[in-house]
Amino acid sequence: MSSNSGFRVAVFPGDGIGAEITEPTLRLIERAAARAGAPLPDWSHCDAGAVHYRDHGTALPKRSIATADAADAILLAAMGLPAVRYPDGREITPQIDLRMEFGLYAGVRPVKPIPGVRRVLADPRAHDIDYVILRESTEGLFAPQAPGTRDGDREARETMVITRPICEKLFDFAFRLADARGGQRKVTSVDKANVFGAFAFWREVFEARAAAHPGIGAESVYVDAFAMTMVQKPWSIDVAVTENMFGDILSDLGAALMGGMGYAPSADIGDTHAVFQPCHGSAPDIAGKGLANPTAMILSAAMMLDWLGTRHASRETARAGALLRAAVEAAFAPGRLVTCELGGDAGTAQVFAAVGDALERQDA
Numbered sequence: 001m002s003s004n005s006g007f008r009v010a011v012f013p014g015d016g017i018g019a020e021i022t023e024p025t026l027r028l029i030e031r032a033a034a035r036a037g038a039p040l041p042d043w044s045h046c047d048a049g050a051v052h053y054r055d056h057g058t059a060l061p062k063r064s065i066a067t068a069d070a071a072d073a074i075l076l077a078a079m080g081l082p083a084v085r086y087p088d089g090r091e092i093t094p095q096i097d098l099r100m101e102f103g104l105y106a107g108v109r110p111v112k113p114i115p116g117v118r119r120v121l122a123d124p125r126a127h128d129i130d131y132v133i134l135r136e137s138t139e140g141l142f143a144p145q146a147p148g149t150r151d152g153d154r155e156a157r158e159t160m161v162i163t164r165p166i167c168e169k170l171f172d173f174a175f176r177l178a179d180a181r182g183g184q185r186k187v188t189s190v191d192k193a194n195v196f197g198a199f200a201f202w203r204e205v206f207e208a209r210a211a212a213h214p215g216i217g218a219e220s221v222y223v224d225a226f227a228m229t230m231v232q233k234p235w236s237i238d239v240a241v242t243e244n245m246f247g248d249i250l251s252d253l254g255a256a257l258m259g260g261m262g263y264a265p266s267a268d269i270g271d272t273h274a275v276f277q278p279c280h281g282s283a284p285d286i287a288g289k290g291l292a293n294p295t296a297m298i299l300s301a302a303m304m305l306d307w308l309g310t311r312h313a314s315r316e317t318a319r320a321g322a323l324l325r326a327a328v329e330a331a332f333a334p335g336r337l338v339t340c341e342l343g344g345d346a347g348t349a350q351v352f353a354a355v356g357d358a359l360e361r362q363d364a
Contacts, residue, residue: 006039007308007317010071012064012094014049016282017292017348018077024352025075025297029305031359032324038305038316044071050084050092050282060094065101068273072312073304074098076277077297081284098275099137100144104268105166106173107135107247108303109279111234111254113263114295116332118342120257121234130183131237133254134174135247137268139166142244162198162243164205169271171209174241175216183238186217190226190242190250202243223250230254255279260341262293265300267307276304286340290347293339298328298355323362330358 013022030040046064053059059079068074076098080091098104112130113119119126143161150156174187189206191199203220210218221229223246229236230253242250255264261280268275278296286292302324309318331337331354338344339351346354 006033006041007072007312008070009041009043009304010064010068010074011043011045012048012068012074012076012079013045014077014079014094014282015051015081016078016284016287018049018079018282020288020290020348021278021292021294021297022075022077024348025077025294025301028298028324028327028352028356028359029301029320031356032305032320032327033317035359035362036316036320036323038309038314038320048094049079050081053092054084059092060097065098068098069102073308074273074275075301075304076275078278078280078282080282083284095275095277096142099268102270102273102275103138104270104273104275105136105138105170106267106269107137107244107251108177108267108269109133109135109247109251109254110265110299110303111237111251111257113258114332115329116334116336117259117263118338120259121231125235126257128235129257131234131254132177132181132239133247133251134170134177134239134241135251136166136170136242136244137247138244139163140244140246160196160198160243162202167202167205168209170241171206172213173269174239175209175213175218178216178239179213181238184217184236185215186219186238187213188226188237188240189218189220190223190240190246191220192223192246193220194222199243206241226250227253230257251279260293260339261296262339262341263295263299265296265303267300267303269307274304274307276300276307290349291340292348293341294348294351295328295332295339298324302328323359324355326362327355327359330361331355 013019048060146159148158193199193203264279302321305321337346
């Protein structure tokens with residue numbers, strides 16, 4: 001922390017709708033911190049993204065990396081544009097570069113629908129959905145140390161990398177999370193160990209770490225069976241941990257169960273750094289139209305306050321996160337707000353205003 005203010009937060013507005021959901025979110029964070037008696041954050045805005053690459057030839061400047069490295073937390077809105085790509089055709093993804101730069105191996109994707117938001121599943125038990133998908137975020141099929149290869153128009157190959165040191169840290173993180181949540185106290189490892197040797201290794205390491213956490217339930221399931229469980233019995237899940245690509249796909253399915261990507265927050269956490277960002281992309285098709293749903297950004301900010309409060313033993317900061325989350329739930333009380341992805345007309349400004357009004361009504 002700086003000597004005269006609160007936690008230092010590196011802010012990456014990025015591309016597309018990023019800027020229009022970032023600044024109002026920062027104002028909500030400040031209001032929540034003030035109500036909770038927490039110190040106001042010290043913001044440092046950082047350049048990065050597809051537009052920066054297009055205009056300056058680099059997607060993630062060294063000065064932005066240095067600012068993020070010195071920060072207590074990193075808040076990121078959205079990056080990348082389909083029309084701006086690297087020469088080899090890949091999209092601009094500085095958010096992935098940050099994961100690799102800071103070793104953010106634990107991708108935390110909560111799946112907890114907001115009361116009042118239209119539900120996808122009709123089963124009344126769907127009201128009790130509250131679980132976390134924990135996605136390994138630095139290896140698997142995304143591993144930078146094993147880039148894919150292509151032989152002209154003849155073939156292309158990708159390599160999956162699973163290492164014991166990262167798995168052990170990730171699995172321990174999962175068991176600690178299940179313990180802290182205090183509900184079912186269960187960790188489900190999601191793999192494809194019946195087909196891939198890398199996943200057989202993954203399962204072997206998981207079972208070894210499960211033995212070190214005897215108070216927490218542990219099970220291993222195949223990814224196809226787990227995908228069905230997410231739709232048929234999602235209330236039976238507590239903490240699920242899986243490989244990078246599987247986590248990418250399954251967490252998007254989880255977002256759909258919440259009402260869409262505009263409602264899905266996330267965090268990428270390592271040993272010393274953490275990035276908090278909505279699961280959605282930059283949505284250039286609606287940028288500047290006032291239609292973007294900022295809910296995932298606001299909830300990601302609440303996750304950031306939770307993490308800062310826990311990491312630095314600041315009850316006031318954790319309280320600010322709780323206030324912000326409660327304000328979102330109050331704003332979406334049945335019938336109050338319906339955003340565009342669910343067929344409503346509540347745009348960016350309306351959501352921010354409703355959450356702000358609800359925040360003022362929360363008991364500090």
